[in-house]
Amino acid sequence: MRIRATVAAVSGALALSAFVVPAAHADEAHGDTKISNVVVNGGKGVVFGTTTKKTFTVTFTASDNSGIKMALAVLYHGANIDDSDNGAVPNENGGAKATCTAVSSTTSNCKETFTIQANEQLLNAHAGTWKVWAIAQAKDSNYVQKDNAKSFYVQRASKLTVNAAPEPVKKGRTITVTGALTRANWETGKYAGYGTQSVKLQFKKKGATAYTTVKTIKTSTTGALKTTVTASVDGTFRYSFAGTTTTPAVSATGDYVDVQ
Structure with missing residues (x-):
């Protein structure tokens, strides 16, 4: 599944610049990096008809006293990302990172878009609660990783x-x-x-x-x-x-x- 490959790649990259290698299936933090204000689809459930193809946004704030180097959020369905049975990576940057805009020396607002087509990517069992796995790395190599930064619903119309x-x-x-x-x-x-x-x-x-x-x-x-x-x-x-x-x-x- 591409979502797992993306998470593994990001976690591996962090290992080069952080003291601790984050596990994909658990919250991890080093330093004062924070992720907050996660919003999926404007706070509404993502609803799909039988053949709906929908593009929706995920926004969040990342902060650290040194500023933000990169961030990423991916979506998944399951108890945790390692045991997920479906998921999605963002359209931006080949799914490798979010588009983040610095609003101060310490804080960035990040945005991603996701595109899912019901009849190609969803089974009925995938309806219900999905989660946002998110990670942010600071310029001083601090980081934070959240297994469930936000929960939301993917629903059958x-x-x-x-x-x-x-x-x-x-x-x-x-x-x-x-x-x-x-x-x-x-x-x-x-x-x-x-x-x-x-x-x-x-x-x-x-x-x-x-x-x-x-x-x-x-x-x-x-x-x-x-x-x-x-x-x-x-x-x-x-x-x-x-x-x-x-x-x-x-x-x-x-x-x-x-x-x-």
């Missing part, structure tokens, strides 16, 4: 539908609200049902500006949703899913019901 029937309906009669929660399957290239997930049925009365929750139900094993309510006033129904570590939150486009 989700869709949610709703249909309230019959329309129109007489007051006091039963309304049946159906729908489906699906998410991207990176291995088949299709969207498939997301089973046994809690989803809220919400209602917005005609003229109101916000939805209120009517009840919470679970999807079937195939992602289907079905429940009933009693017709009372005109308004819009929707289903809303709060999301999980592997799948982002999503709300259906509302379905308006005319109650007569």
Whole structure:
């Protein structure tokens, strides 16, 4: 895996200028070098559809009293970088180092971009928590290495539908609200049902500006949703899913019901 080769190369280079050779799988530090303010994709999860190709940024601050010589961050999925089952190196400088700009004699702001294509680089098992492995070396050969400088989510894109029937309906009669929660399957290239997930049925009365929750139900094993309510006033129904570590939150486009 290229990510491991990159980490090994960087760690080896540090061995030439530092007193201690950092282990790739553990935090290490020599001197007063620091890494802080790590932000992935603007602080949002990185969401991929079935064939999405996405480029996103990682930014961080590196500091040392002598100034920063170089820095690097790579992304990985797994307990630690040595046991990772997937990862990504930055687009900049052949994946060898970040682009860092000095903002003072001691501090640099660093930026990297990463490009991942779902149907070529991701399996469904890779959805969930990813980590940022980061290292910075100072001009005086001090360094810091962090196995998990930041955690973030790589997620399978989700869709949610709703249909309230019959329309129109007489007051006091039963309304049946159906729908489906699906998410991207990176291995088949299709969207498939997301089973046994809690989803809220919400209602917005005609003229109101916000939805209120009517009840919470679970999807079937195939992602289907079905429940009933009693017709009372005109308004819009929707289903809303709060999301999980592997799948982002999503709300259906509302379905308006005319109650007569």
